[in-house]
Amino acid sequence: MDEHVERELTERIQAAAGSRTPLRIRGGGTKDFYGLALEGDILDTRGCRGIVAYEPTELFVTARAGTRLEDIERALAEHGQMLAFEPPHFGAAATVGGCVASGLSGPRRASAGAVRDFVLGVKLVDGHGQILRFGGQVMKNVAGYDVSRLMAGALGTLGLLLEVTLKVLPRPAAERTLRLEMPEDQALAALNRWAGQPLPISGSCVFGQEVMIRLSGAAAAVAKARESLGGELVSDGPAFWEELREQRLGFFGDGVPLWRLSLPSTTPPLGFPGEQLIEWGGALRWLHTWDRADRIRDAAVRAGGHATLFRGGGEEERRVIGVFQPLPTALADLHRRLKQTFDPAGILNRHRMYEAW
Amino acid sequence: MDATTTGEGNFTAVDGPRLVAALRGVLLADALLHAREDLVPYECDGLSAYRQVPLAVALPHDEAQLVAALKVCREHGAPVVARGAGTGLSGGAMPHARGVVVSLARFNRILRVDPLGRTAVVQPGVRNLAISEAAAPHGLYYAPDPSSQIACTIGGNVAENSGGVHCLKYGLTVHNVLRVRAVTLDGEALELGSAALDAPGFDLLALIHGSEGLLAVITEITVRLTPRPETAQVVMAAFDDAGRAAGSVAHIIAAGIIPAGLEMMDRKAVEAVEPFVHAGYPLDAEAILLCEADGTPEEVADEIAGVQEVMATSGAQDMWVSRSEAERLRFWAGRKAAFPAAGRVSPDYYCMDGTIPRRRLAEMLGAIAQMEKKHALRCMNVFHAGDGNLHPLILYDANLPGELERAEAFGAEILELSVALGGTITGEHGVGIEKIDQMCVQFAGPELEAFHRIKAAFDPAGLLNPGKAVPTLHRCAEFGRMHVHRGELKFPDLERF
Ligand SMILES: Cc1cc2nc3c(=O)[nH]c(=O)nc-3n(C[C@H](O)[C@H](O)[C@H](O)COP(=O)(O)OP(=O)(O)OC[C@H]3O[C@@H](n4cnc5c(N)ncnc54)[C@H](O)[C@@H]3O)c2cc1C
Numbered sequence: 114m115d116e117h118v119e120r121e122l123t124e125r126i127q128a129a130a131g132s133r134t135p136l137r138i139r140g141g142g143t144k145d146f147y148g149l150a151l152e153g154d155i156l157d158t159r160g161c162r163g164i165v166a167y168e169p170t171e172l173f174v175t176a177r178a179g180t181r182l183e184d185i186e187r188a189l190a191e192h193g194q195m196l197a198f199e200p201p202h203f204g205a206a207a208t209v210g211g212c213v214a215s216g217l218s219g220p221r222r223a224s225a226g227a228v229r230d231f232v233l234g235v236k237l238v239d240g241h242g243q244i245l246r247f248g249g250q251v252m253k254n255v256a257g258y259d260v261s262r263l264m265a266g267a268l269g270t271l272g273l274l275l276e277v278t279l280k281v282l283p284r285p286a287a288e289r290t291l292r293l294e295m296p297e298d299q300a301l302a303a304l305n306r307w308a309g310q311p312l313p314i315s316g317s318c319v320f321g322q323e324v325m326i327r328l329s330g331a332a333a334a335v336a337k338a339r340e341s342l343g344g345e346l347v348s349d350g351p352a353f354w355e356e357l358r359e360q361r362l363g364f365f366g367d368g369v370p371l372w373r374l375s376l377p378s379t380t381p382p383l384g385f386p387g388e389q390l391i392e393w394g395g396a397l398r399w400l401h402t403w404d405r406a407d408r409i410r411d412a413a414v415r416a417g418g419h420a421t422l423f424r425g426g427g428e429e430e431r432r433v434i435g436v437f438q439p440l441p442t443a444l445a446d447l448h449r450r451l452k453q454t455f456d457p458a459g460i461l462n463r464h465r466m467y468e469a470w
Numbered sequence: 471m472d473a474t475t476t477g478e479g480n481f482t483a484v485d486g487p488r489l490v491a492a493l494r495g496v497l498l499a500d501a502l503l504h505a506r507e508d509l510v511p512y513e514c515d516g517l518s519a520y521r522q523v524p525l526a527v528a529l530p531h532d533e534a535q536l537v538a539a540l541k542v543c544r545e546h547g548a549p550v551v552a553r554g555a556g557t558g559l560s561g562g563a564m565p566h567a568r569g570v571v572v573s574l575a576r577f578n579r580i581l582r583v584d585p586l587g588r589t590a591v592v593q594p595g596v597r598n599l600a601i602s603e604a605a606a607p608h609g610l611y612y613a614p615d616p617s618s619q620i621a622c623t624i625g626g627n628v629a630e631n632s633g634g635v636h637c638l639k640y641g642l643t644v645h646n647v648l649r650v651r652a653v654t655l656d657g658e659a660l661e662l663g664s665a666a667l668d669a670p671g672f673d674l675l676a677l678i679h680g681s682e683g684l685l686a687v688i689t690e691i692t693v694r695l696t697p698r699p700e701t702a703q704v705v706m707a708a709f710d711d712a713g714r715a716a717g718s719v720a721h722i723i724a725a726g727i728i729p730a731g732l733e734m735m736d737r738k739a740v741e742a743v744e745p746f747v748h749a750g751y752p753l754d755a756e757a758i759l760l761c762e763a764d765g766t767p768e769e770v771a772d773e774i775a776g777v778q779e780v781m782a783t784s785g786a787q788d789m790w791v792s793r794s795e796a797e798r799l800r801f802w803a804g805r806k807a808a809f810p811a812a813g814r815v816s817p818d819y820y821c822m823d824g825t826i827p828r829r830r831l832a833e834m835l836g837a838i839a840q841m842e843k844k845h846a847l848r849c850m851n852v853f854h855a856g857d858g859n860l861h862p863l864i865l866y867d868a869n870l871p872g873e874l875e876r877a878e879a880f881g882a883e884i885l886e887l888s889v890a891l892g893g894t895i896t897g898e899h900g901v902g903i904e905k906i907d908q909m910c911v912q913f914a915g916p917e918l919e920a921f922h923r924i925k926a927a928f929d930p931a932g933l934l935n936p937g938k939a940v941p942t943l944h945r946c947a948e949f950g951r952m953h954v955h956r957g958e959l960k961f962p963d964l965e966r967f
Contacts, residue, residue, distance in 0.1 A: 168829070169723075170828065171827050171829060222667065252857040252859075254896070255899075256895050256896050256909060257940065258677055259677060259679060265676075283727070286726070306586065309697055311698070332772070336768075337766060376666050377665045379584070417665030419669060437670040437671070439670075440670060443660055447674070448671055466671070467671075
């Protein structure tokens, strides 16, 4: 049956390539909001689902792309393991294919790594309609270019993922959440200072004067860090980090365009008008603002990072200013050439990342 | 070995004297070598069985000179091989007979250490260990620690995606680099990644890791620095059966422990190392495991107790826990001396680098024992057991007729079994020229074609390190036949390992 589903998907891509008909790859559709445009006939990945292999002692899970993220995380939890990059679901329908393709990671990212750091292998259909396999199920593998990681965050523009293999990790033995109070500049300084010490910080969130810190690890280490950081112990910690990850906190809901600024963690407060929430020890700043895109993007680039119009803004506005930070010419040309090698007919998730392709 | 005859590009038209004259026009006198005696030191990397003198070696001082030299090479259609310290073990930096070696030796400055942001900006010729030394006053270090870290460069580490003893917990090079600046053969500078935790567009930072000098020449790197753990301790355990030692590794992971390092050595490796290093290894064990815990004193105490418990229930005969930093280092000294020890007990050795799923370790060891009989050669085994990365060291004597070929056949068999067991032909040393034929075993035609297209997107002229890392389909077809008629070499004129 799986082969049948794979063949069907492959044939649709082959046909679309022949007629140059755009296809829109879609799992649960929970990340439809993310990216520039949704163009083409829907290619639903959810027929291609199920965990193919899960070996807790080998620290990997292989699943078909249409498998629900929830189902994978539940299977891992039964063995005391987790996806350490803590992916946001943005809805119960979220699939693992969409998780890898969107490349989004949650609160644990600053300490554990991003999706791309956990991708070990992929099986995909490229725009030629060919099934290709890269990487595998082992932790160390340098044979050939690392095409598997290249798929993380490529938003399906280079191929349809059929199957992904992710590294998994044990859940921490102990976890505590602390609440502290300090102004933004002090919070940024403290978060960076702490990150330079061997403290088991696995999440951070600054909103207004409030600083939330999550500690994860061996019970003794968590207890000791809790003492040295001070603050007040929060009882519903896990719920808080989930609300944050899923962007269900009050901050995220106000209809003003939401910018995602990825910056060096030491970047001083940016001072844009509007509300801000900081994660990843200062390296991720969510900004609700009506301020001009070019001002936001310039500030991000000056600081050494980049800005994404994550949610909101009218369709026309998004098209004009772009969702993702524009690339310098040499890099933009290289992207076009790479897109061309994987998808010469330009049919896969056309215009989802950049207007040019 | 002359790549002009292997079907991977034809560069016979490169006019050596004109190329050298043109390079002289763009490089300072001290940045160009072309006399034969000056070129010989560059004829090989750490895989010394493969040698080739290039037409010239360029040692640019900065990116502008590098770009100018690349432009000359492009105009002359001459292959370019980037070189760090030349410690690579797969022939990746072996020169091209009709080409130029571009040494990054003069790109040797640490440009910036940012203790608060925990990053360092360095040039590619900086030695791996030098970064940790520069970061040490701030309580930070650069985590990936290949055994060659005193000598190898960070540029070479990125190009190979190198690992180390501690990568089980701290990741490979690709997990510890934020940004790479690289120039294409067309002289275009690319910024891959960023000073932040991600970058817009495709993850080209991941793609450049392990690209073995085929895509672009790396000119600057921003690495992530890690807080130095407060303390570390090692458990050494002896097993009377290598399979049980391998089982113990799986049990440690299953118990939810990710140790800082988890290494295995078999009896032959211990016997070679112990008289030489006096690490205190038990000589009567079939295999030993070294398992390191690091962190706060509380964490380490917890983890060591956990590891001991698992090891005891999974069949360890004896266990020793390091009682001091000196003893911890002594336990490691034996493991780290495995390669030199192989060189002491045998005139030559051949280091393999396959990775397999951990649960197949015992099976692989059994198969290697059979292969020892079949090829009438001894093999000592050291493994990064925690991540299934094997370094079997095949012992041979190149002066004895036939041993070379047998060692090579032995090695090829191990790599092919690694693939069959669900693993890979190389975990960290790269494909280079050494494992190019085994790439045909691991990958089918469409994947290889995809690799070639990716290379062409970066390097349309195909001049960066041609003939390495990714075999042509033509070569694989030839290898297929070679493979069937084992022993009858297809290219008898080629110098082989
Ligand atoms: C005793 C010993 C122990 C070792 N232990 C380990 C180990 O534990 N783990 C491990 O992973 N490896 C190990 N190695 C292998 C080797 O040290 C690594 O592969 C290392 O990263 C190579 O670095 P280098 O500077 O010597 O690179 P080189 O050998 O000079 O080059 C390696 C490759 O990188 C390319 N390259 C170099 N610099 C650049 C650049 N600036 N831009 C683009 N391409 C470039 C070259 O073209 C070549 O393909 C060991 C080697 C030895 C000799």
